[in-house]
Amino acid sequence: xxxxVVTIFPDYLAPLELSxxxxxxxxxxxxxxxxxxxRWTYDVxxxxxxxxxxxxxxxxxxPEPWGEALDTLAKPHTRLVVPAPTxxxxxxxxxxxxxxEEHLLFACGRYEGIDQRVIDYASARMTVTEVSLGDYVLFGxxxxxxxxxxxxxxxxxxxxxxxxxxxxxxxxxxxLEAPMYTKPATWRELDVPExxxxxxxxxxxxxxxxxxLLRTGERRPDLIADLDPATLDKRDxxx
Ligand code: 6GU
Numbered sequence: 001x002x003x004x005v006v007t008i009f010p011d012y013l014a015p016l017e018l019s020x021x022x023x024x025x026x027x028x029x030x031x032x033x034x035x036x037x038x039r040w041t042y043d044v045x046x047x048x049x050x051x052x053x054x055x056x057x058x059x060x061x062x063p064e065p066w067g068e069a070l071d072t073l074a075k076p077h078t079r080l081v082v083p084a085p086t087x088x089x090x091x092x093x094x095x096x097x098x099x100x101e102e103h104l105l106f107a108c109g110r111y112e113g114i115d116q117r118v119i120d121y122a123s124a125r126m127t128v129t130e131v132s133l134g135d136y137v138l139f140g141x142x143x144x145x146x147x148x149x150x151x152x153x154x155x156x157x158x159x160x161x162x163x164x165x166x167x168x169x170x171x172x173x174x175x176l177e178a179p180m181y182t183k184p185a186t187w188r189e190l191d192v193p194e195x196x197x198x199x200x201x202x203x204x205x206x207x208x209x210x211x212x213l214l215r216t217g218e219r220r221p222d223l224i225a226d227l228d229p230a231t232l233d234k235r236d237x238x239x
Contacts, residue, residue, distance in 0.1 A: 001101065001156065003032045005145055006069045007108040008048055010034045012142035021150060024159045032149075040068040049111050058112040066107065066118040077102045080128045081148070083141030084113055087130030090144075092171040094131065095151040106148075108141035174227050176220060178211035206235065 005013055013034045016022070024030040038046040049059040070080070079101045088094070098104060107114065122128050133144050154160050170177040181192040195207045213236060216223050 001030055001099070001152075002075075002103045003030065003106070003149065004073045004104070005032070005034045005106045005108065006037050006066075006073070007034065007140075007142055007145075008037050008110060009108075009140070009142055010036050013145065015146060016149065020159060021153050024153050024156060027158075029156050029159060030153055035069065035073070037065050037069060040065040040072070052112060056112075060112050061109055061114040061118075063115040063118045063121075066114055067121065069107070070105070070118070070122055073105055074122075074126060075103050078105050078126050079103065080105050080107060080122050080126055082107045082109065082114065082119065082128065082130045083132070083144035083148070084109060084130045085132050085135075085137050086113070087132040090131050090133050090148060090151070092151070094129075095148070096155055098148070099152040099155040106141070106145045108145060110140035173212075173231065174223055175212040176216045176223070178208040178215065209236065 007013065016025075016032060016034070021030070025032055037048055041047060047062070048065055049061050052058070052060045074080075079098070081098065081104055083106065107118075119128060119130070131144070131148065133147055138144065155166065157163075160166060166172065168177065181196060185192050185197065193207070195203055198204070213224075
């Protein structure tokens with residue numbers, strides 16, 4: 001997968017060199033380039049923003065640098081992703097969807113956002129998705145890009161050492177994952193649940209499923225409401 005990121009703060013994306021993301025890059029599974037939006041400004045102050053038409057607080061990013069950035073970086077199969085609190089929610093499902101794209105172009109807005117005409121112009125030429133991490137406001141899209149790329153990169157085949165960790169994890173089945181334990185069996189007088197040490201894989205799977213349902217019900221009732229009834233069994237309904 002090819003990824004381009006356009007931002008006025010390229011240094012924010014420095015962590016992309018590290019850890020599993022850096023490894024995915026080093027192995028050629030992820031080809032990533034970060035671009036400074038000011039490269040496409042021509043005045044001495046490298047201006048990227050201006051006051052909003054119609055008034056109001058804050059500044060809006062001017063369309064011209066963005067237009068040139070998209071002209072330069074867009075390819076025939078580019079999907080443009082614009083992080084913004086006004087976007088659709090970023091979910092594991094959207095991470096899966098983005099992870100199979102040929103080319104992603106992230107446009108990081110700052111201030112009160114990017115002039116809407118940039119989005120409208122791009123929408124006539126490529127798939128554009130405005131994406132929000134959640135119901136709160138960040139200064140800009142850079143941290144959101146870090147989050148989205150990390151979620152997506154670990155879905156690329158071969159990036160995770162153990163592919164099983166993808167099928168069991170939280171959100172894989174619309175539920176939060178059950179609590180996990182490792183050695184020692186007793187720690188500060190706290191015991192690992194006996195059932196996990198029983199070796200009875202059927203009962204262990206059932207216990208984990210119950211724990212996942214209980215935990216999800218307590219913490220994320222919205223996820224329970226979204227569950228597909230076809231994925232529930234009789235024992236689930238009793239829980
Ligand atoms: Cl993607 N961007 C900004 N600026 N704020 C956000 C967000 C994104 N997601 C939640 N809040």
